[in-house]
Amino acid sequence: MQNEVLVAGVGMTPFKKPGDNLPYSDMAAQSIRQALQDARLAYGAVQEVYAGYVYGDSTSGQRAVYDVGMTGVPIVNVNNNCSSGSTALYLARKAIASGAAECVLAVGFEQMPPGALQSVWNDRPDPLDRFSEVVEQTFGHTELPVAIRYFAAAGKEHMERHGTSLQAFAKIRAKASRHAARNPLALFRREVTPEDVLAAPAIVPGVLTRLMACPPTCGAAAALLVSRGFARKHGLDPAVRILAQTLVTDRPGTFDDRSAISVVGYDVTREAAKQVYEAAGVGPKDIDVCELHDCFTQNELFSYEALGFCAEGAGEGFVNAGANTYGGSVVVNPSGGLLSKGHPLGATGLAQCFELTHQLRGSAEDRQVDGARMALQHNAGLGGATVVTLYGRTN
Numbered sequence: 414m415q416n417e418v419l420v421a422g423v424g425m426t427p428f429k430k431p432g433d434n435l436p437y438s439d440m441a442a443q444s445i446r447q448a449l450q451d452a453r454l455a456y457g458a459v460q461e462v463y464a465g466y467v468y469g470d471s472t473s474g475q476r477a478v479y480d481v482g483m484t485g486v487p488i489v490n491v492n493n494n495c496s497s498g499s500t501a502l503y504l505a506r507k508a509i510a511s512g513a514a515e516c517v518l519a520v521g522f523e524q525m526p527p528g529a530l531q532s533v534w535n536d537r538p539d540p541l542d543r544f545s546e547v548v549e550q551t552f553g554h555t556e557l558p559v560a561i562r563y564f565a566a567a568g569k570e571h572m573e574r575h576g577t578s579l580q581a582f583a584k585i586r587a588k589a590s591r592h593a594a595r596n597p598l599a600l601f602r603r604e605v606t607p608e609d610v611l612a613a614p615a616i617v618p619g620v621l622t623r624l625m626a627c628p629p630t631c632g633a634a635a636a637l638l639v640s641r642g643f644a645r646k647h648g649l650d651p652a653v654r655i656l657a658q659t660l661v662t663d664r665p666g667t668f669d670d671r672s673a674i675s676v677v678g679y680d681v682t683r684e685a686a687k688q689v690y691e692a693a694g695v696g697p698k699d700i701d702v703c704e705l706h707d708c709f710t711q712n713e714l715f716s717y718e719a720l721g722f723c724a725e726g727a728g729e730g731f732v733n734a735g736a737n738t739y740g741g742s743v744v745v746n747p748s749g750g751l752l753s754k755g756h757p758l759g760a761t762g763l764a765q766c767f768e769l770t771h772q773l774r775g776s777a778e779d780r781q782v783d784g785a786r787m788a789l790q791h792n793a794g795l796g797g798a799t800v801v802t803l804y805g806r807t808n
Contacts, residue, residue: 415510419644419651419807422452422637425767428600428755430527434631437469437524441477444633444763445520449481452637452649456482459637460514463489463504465497465521466759468533477522477633494794495708496660497521498634499762503660503800505638515643521764522633523757531558540796543668544676551673557617560708561626563795565617566673568711572620575726579619582710583610584732586624586752589707592738593749595780600630601753625710630755634763636770651807653773656787657692658802661685667797674715678793682719685801686791690721693803695787697721700743702772702782704765705791707750716791717745720801739782747772747780762792762800773806 424447426440434440441464449456459482464474474490493500498521505519532539539545541559552566571577587607593599605624613624644651661681670680690696697720705720707713714728722743723731731737737745748754748768751761769788771777790802 416512417641418506418509418655419639419641420636420653420655420766420770420804421639421644421649421651422448422450422454423635423767423770424448424451425598425634425764426632427598428630428632428757430600431525431629431631432527434524437466437473437522437633438477438480440631440633441520441522442480444522444635445478445481445518448518448635448637454516454637454647457484458516459484459486459518460516461487461505461508462518462520463491463501465491465493465501465519465762466523467492467494467497468523468525468758474520477520493798494796495706495756495758496762496792496794496798496800497759499765499790499792499800499802500660500798502636502762502766502802503658506655506658509638509640515640517638518635519638519763520633520635521759521762523631523759525629525631525757527629544795547668547671547676548673551671560795561616561621563673563677564709564711565621567677567715568709569620570673571711571715577714577729579611580607581714581729581732582625583607585707585710585713586610588738589746589750589752592747592780593753596749596753599749599753600755601749621709621711627708627751627756630757632757632760632764634760634767636763636766653770653804654807656803656805657689658800659685659688659692660798660800661688663797677712677715677795678797678799679715679719681797681799682716682791682793682801685799686720689801689803695803698742699787700789701785701787702744702747702769703789703791704746704748704750704768706793707746707752708756710752713745713750720789720791744782747777747782765790765792769804773804
């Protein structure tokens with residue numbers, strides 16, 4: 414038996430373009446204070462802290478948290494690429510579920526450099542070398558930045574294998590912009606049409622335009638998790654709980670399949686979703702709202718299929734039917750997603766938690782999904798680690 418894990422408080426800063434941001438420590442502290450205020454708790458109640466980030470020196474988590482309080486509790490720094498924030502959430506949940514702690518803070522932050530993601534440590538083996546080998550074999554050699562190269566290769570493969578049109582990816586970006594127009598925390602709130610997306614400068618002609626890729630941004634988000642017993646003791650009544658969660662890494666098929674779609678995490682996402690659905694005794698048709706990892710429009714379409722919202726190869730039909738938005742079968746990325754908020758790597762997973770918590774509380778204002786009772790979160794990190802989390806209402 415595991416202890417029930419409740420989401421007591423969440424906080425999030427607006428995401429900003431690099432250079433227009435506060436230092437990471439200020440952003441993180443701001444999100445932590447918001448989460449504590451939301452939970453109506455003082456920092457002294459926190460028994461453990463997990464801090465997710467990618468671009469930063471060791472113990473940046475301590476530097477950020479110390480501005481809020483210094484109580485001697487364990488602070489663990491977490492780096493799992495783009496899923497660092499949700500990995501911090503995963504560890505926080507496990508601490509409570511196991512009974513090791515009753516009140517745990519997960520915080521994610523990133524102070525990003527401008528431009529495409531670059532490797533920092535070039536004097537040692539590249540953790541993505543096997544992934545890059547597959548992409549080069551399937552897509553050919555190119556000097557494009559690594560993430561663009563991977564997702565362009567995967568998008569091209571999906572187009573060739575399933576007949577997916579570039580228009581389908583453009584429609585996903587247009588949908589994201591309509592959702593973001595309702596979200597005051599989104600960086601890009603201007604609505605665009607599919608035609609605008611197709612007319613944007615091509616990154617890879619016929620495969621990827623600039624508007625199909627999320628931008629690097631800076632920001633922070635936090636979540637405070639508590640046990641049911643702790644909530645009762647402190648007079649709290651959180652409306653949201655974590656029903657199931659898993660973190661899955663790659664199997665040999667990621668490389669043996671010689672598929673760029675596998676390289677960017679399709680198989681890992683499918684397995685993680687399967688584990689979560691089975692653990693909670695639900696299926697994809699039970700999901701009302703989902704925040705998924707739309708670092709590129711291509712990945713959003715792959716994820717519809719991997720999460721079970723539609724059959725493999727049926728992503729374009731899912732888009733064309735409007736099944737991914739209000740009035741459809743599941744509202745995907747009501748926040749506007751990474752495409753509209755940007756992607757501060759360590760903060761993204763906890764920003765997704767922030768959105769889904771408000772959706773289940775019924776406090777998402779203009780972007781509220783009517784009657785939302787079950788929410789799915791998907792956060793993927795190349796290299797690889799994918800976290801899928803299922804949330805539900807407590808009543």
